[in-house]
Amino acid sequence: MTMIDSDRTETTDAAPAAIYRLHGVTRTYKQKERIVKALTGVDVEIAEGEFVTIQGPTGGGKSTLLQLLGALDRPSAGSVHLGALDISTASNAELGRVRATEIGFVFQGFNLIPTLTAAENVDMALEPLRLAKTERAARVAEALEHVGLADRADHKPTELSGGQQQRVAIARAIVKRPRVLLADEPTGNLDESMRDEILTLLERLNAEGLTLIAVTHDSAVARRASRRLRLEKGTVRDITR
Numbered sequence: 001m002t003m004i005d006s007d008r009t010e011t012t013d014a015a016p017a018a019i020y021r022l023h024g025v026t027r028t029y030k031q032k033e034r035i036v037k038a039l040t041g042v043d044v045e046i047a048e049g050e051f052v053t054i055q056g057p058t059g060g061g062k063s064t065l066l067q068l069l070g071a072l073d074r075p076s077a078g079s080v081h082l083g084a085l086d087i088s089t090a091s092n093a094e095l096g097r098v099r100a101t102e103i104g105f106v107f108q109g110f111n112l113i114p115t116l117t118a119a120e121n122v123d124m125a126l127e128p129l130r131l132a133k134t135e136r137a138a139r140v141a142e143a144l145e146h147v148g149l150a151d152r153a154d155h156k157p158t159e160l161s162g163g164q165q166q167r168v169a170i171a172r173a174i175v176k177r178p179r180v181l182l183a184d185e186p187t188g189n190l191d192e193s194m195r196d197e198i199l200t201l202l203e204r205l206n207a208e209g210l211t212l213i214a215v216t217h218d219s220a221v222a223r224r225a226s227r228r229l230r231l232e233k234g235t236v237r238d239i240t241r
């Protein structure tokens, strides 16, 4: 079983297509009277199927970059292409559509709704897709099975371990069959054994073709990546060895 929709790959060439192309990306914020440059002239391409980590000191621009990749924000200058879509000029409706269909998000704090079961949490991500009820239920069951939690579908988050909660969050992210999974410190709240469990799952999804981009302070995560980027003072360096 695969959760990844490989039909969406844009070329049939042997070299993987770029999923993201960032050119001259600058993002400034206004802090009272001060202008803060969170990103300055970032040029980077990420190929379909890569596992990329983004490391760097606090305030270096990692969250800002992740928000641009996630179509949650637009750059102040430059372009951010996700496939054919330029996020810098796309309408709010287009950004909403791309977030709902093509981008899965995973966060450090899991961000599950405590009053809902695992299945209901996963189902939330399908809300915007307007699928038939039976298709929706099948997709939720498939996603939970894919992360090894078929037997926990009716459990609330408080009845699950941290690692299991993060697996529910990953099921919620992949149930829409996204092109890319963006993760913000996915192992940040987990002890070592749960961290390994989540890393193994993320690696498996990546091996199935899902592009994976993770902001992390955890060198164990970065060691598993195919490409490592470092963001410092708003500029990106490739530190893959």
Ligand SMILES: Nc1ncnc2c1ncn2[C@@H]1O[C@H](COP(=O)(O)OP(=O)(O)OP(=O)(O)O)[C@@H](O)[C@H]1O
Residues within 6 Å of the ligand: 029, 030, 031, 036, 037, 038, 056, 057, 058, 059, 060, 061, 062, 063, 064, 065
């Ligand atoms: N909404 C905002 N308004 C004003 N300034 C912001 C905003 N978001 C980020 N910044 C500033 O932009 C810079 C980059 O912040 P960003 O959060 O992207 O860094 P980071 O690398 O993710 O840091 P951390 O590791 O602490 O999360 C910082 O100087 C920060 O203060």
